[in-house]
Amino acid sequence: MTSSDNSPRHASDDARPPRGPVDSSRVPRYAGPATFARLPRIDQTEGRADVAVVGVPFDTGVSYRPGARFGGNAIREASRLLRPYNPAQDASPFALAQVADAGDIAVNPFDIGEALETVEHAAGELLDAGSRLMTLGGDHTIALPLLRAMAREHGPVALLHFDAHLDTWDTYFGAPYTHGTPFRRAVEEGVLDTSALSHVGTRGPLYGKRDLDDDAKMGFGIVTSADVMRRGVDEVVDQLRQRIGSRPLYVSVDIDVLDPAHAPGTGTPEAGGLTSRELLEIVRGLSDCHLISADLVEVAPAYDHAEITSVAASHTAYELTTLMTRQIAAARGSASGG
Template sequence: MSFDPSAEQAGQLLESYFYWNGFPKLLGCPIETDFAKADIALVGLPLAVNPIERTQYLAPRAVRHRSQAYHRGHREFGINPFELARICDFGDVPIPTPTIADRAVIDIEAFYARLDAAGAIPFTVGGDHACTLPVLRAIAGSNSRRKAPVGLIHFDSHTDSYGDSAGVRCHAGNGFRLACEEGLIEPSRTVHVGLNGPMVHPQMDDWSRDAGYRLLSLREIEEIGIPAALAEIRRIIGDGPVFVTIDLDVLSLSDAPAVADPEAGGLTIREMLHLLRGFRGMDVIGGDVVCFVPHLDPSQVTALHISAMMHDVVTIMAEGVARKRGAAGSGDGAARG
């Protein structure tokens, strides 16, 4: 069937590309406050804990502005995620104490615990990798509705499993040590993807290696190629639930110049999208993009690439929602409006 919209429909479709038009919303989705009315909750997290380039708290607003135009179907998958699942923008996490990291994470966890209890799955924009830990505390581990740890695909130039620093427990470089120690992620189903750059000490990645994480460095990816790297990630994760977290410093600075802790080199956005799209069929139960510093990129190319990555992951989430809905309704013919 050919695509032949009416003049009115064509005007509406064209307007959807105007990211500068109307109220900015993540992926152009409707605003909602009741988690029970969404399958997928898009959330802004305006917080900066990392002392390097501290304007990560501006990330949600910048991505809302640019991602407004991504309320569209997925070209490669041939589906429209917004027709498969209820996807809504839930605004920003309220954080009364943004300057006290160890207190802020408690407020963040409480927000995501309410989200999780309602049955929604989150995708978050903003903050740094100190912010992924409270999300995992809410949606994974023995206290969550899943009652077990989950797998983790961690895109980053750094392992962020370095231990406490200067008396601070929850910081951007410690989340994936604490998540393991607290039983939130399964070490044998955790992979660091894209490790890159010079090291403070040659043994700084040993904790992750000793814990049982798979370290898939940028150099290894270059040597084996993207298809083989994707196959390795899928082998590690298997069929269980997985959280996908993306630190922008995993990308080349030409593709993501507005990043808090940059490293030379990095994956290209084309390679990154190839990997993300290769996760199709996985049980993705949450995701985020962190360490975006908008003022470093007046061109908005970083925000554009974040929008594209979010669209890919959310599309995979939406397919998962539809797949589970079909499985749940197959016995009694139930359908969801």
């Protein structure tokens, strides 16, 4: 069900100042619990969070290398290096709105169907409490229940899908719910706005040309990694923003959108991907879009030498979180006449 109240809802509408991260000039970065960006836990903010950073330690849907169930905590560890001011967006995101670490959604690793229901229910509760979500996976199967929850709140949503792969295949080994199928299921279920869908960074071999034909029939546009290289970030961002318009936007980032040189710690690597700089710049270019929530998935730390992948993932999540807090602060200012 779509909310009938068009006014923005924020967890910190009571005007209390946000509680920020631990001061790393006083407490060493390597000390203390590894919440995202050293932010408070959601129980330390009385359950309030304009943006809730939540983990989903689940990788039962993978078709190749496992290990993404440990991705969320690896991203949290890498995020110890993040600082409270984001010069690229000229914003202090954790001062603009309350961001808190909501911990992990505990899902059944032996039953995919039950796991998806658990994620959808937990995501819905956080949305009902007024939070936008920055979800740390986990494998890409979790995007489907997250999109279901978003659609109940906003109606069918626009999607930017950063990935080496299409993830619109029908089944793997006859199974309809895997990390390669979430966006086909989402289209079939009507939770996506099919006039505003795009893959970014796709590349590599497919099973056949029909994969692309089926994908186009679902409404997806494609910006390949080669397109980004040839056309440049600014032109690509302009194209994406025109496609999205003012629709509620969900961003889903599979870290394998990055070249294995920039993200070796993932389950299904493909050569020829984006650089971490290109990914960050494209995300920053979405500042005028109505970003409702995002996920970042497929970080598998067992294959991540020197935390290269986790660092790239933590910075990507930081940029997405900054976008959301800026929009929340702007909406609050507009609502108050400021």
